[in-house]
Amino acid sequence: MIVINGESITESNLSNLEGLEKTIFQRLFNDSEVYSYDSIEELRFEIALRNNIVASAALMEQGEARFETFAGTQCNPAYWKLTDVGGILIREDVNPSDAIADIFKNSQLYAFECATAILILYYHAILNTIGPKLFNEYFQDLYLYSWHFDSDLVMQSVYTYYTIPGDVVYFKNPDFNPLTYWWRGENAVVMGDDLYFGHGLGIKDASYIIEFLNGTRKPGGTKPAYLSDYVARPSFTHLAKLSSSPNRRTKHQHPVIIHRKNSISLDRYLFYLYRSYLPNQ
Known part of the structure; x- marks a missing residue:
């Protein structure tokens, strides 16, 4: 359900949408959860950003960036510095927009794990939605490492099986x-039509990803992999307000996390996700 300024809207409010953007709108409209916006422009912003997240995932899939553990992380030294723990830290003498774009332009120089891939997709999609000027203003000092995100990339977390293209789900x-x-x-972007992008696997359907993970079980393991009901997504309304009100910029010292109805603690989830990379689990 979509609510703008306290009033629900009809499908005719955005009848000019086509393709994936129309699908995104219909999924938002048909959800039992309430998606509230201050204006129709905020709704359009979310639809555009979700569409760009899917487009960025498709572009990464076409590139040559490799899946690697933190120990095998690689980056282009012209834009980034590799940290001792396998993080990718932006150089002080480059624009954030150019550094993010380079990951897709010179993808053969990069290797990273799947959570880092998701953040890169977010930044790339935001860049393509708000443009380089605002992106460089808001997303400085980028550090690409697992789920460490810029404070202006406010994140939401929710338990649901109702997904919308541009959401990120987790196959366990x-x-x-x-x-x-x-x-x-595997962290994966919902592409639509039961297709998901997972870095290292490509764009596949759910059954393929589950079958692949089942093939990596420990000897004697019998518990099947499955698509969990955990969904992560950026706060689209927060980002929309940044793009429309650049003079009201506020910087948080720590990442901000919004919890919706039926939501879980994202920071707690990320802690468990971080622990999942330790080999002695």
């Missing part, structure tokens, strides 16, 4: 092999 592999602990699960 409970009987993962400790020797290949990086396949404990």
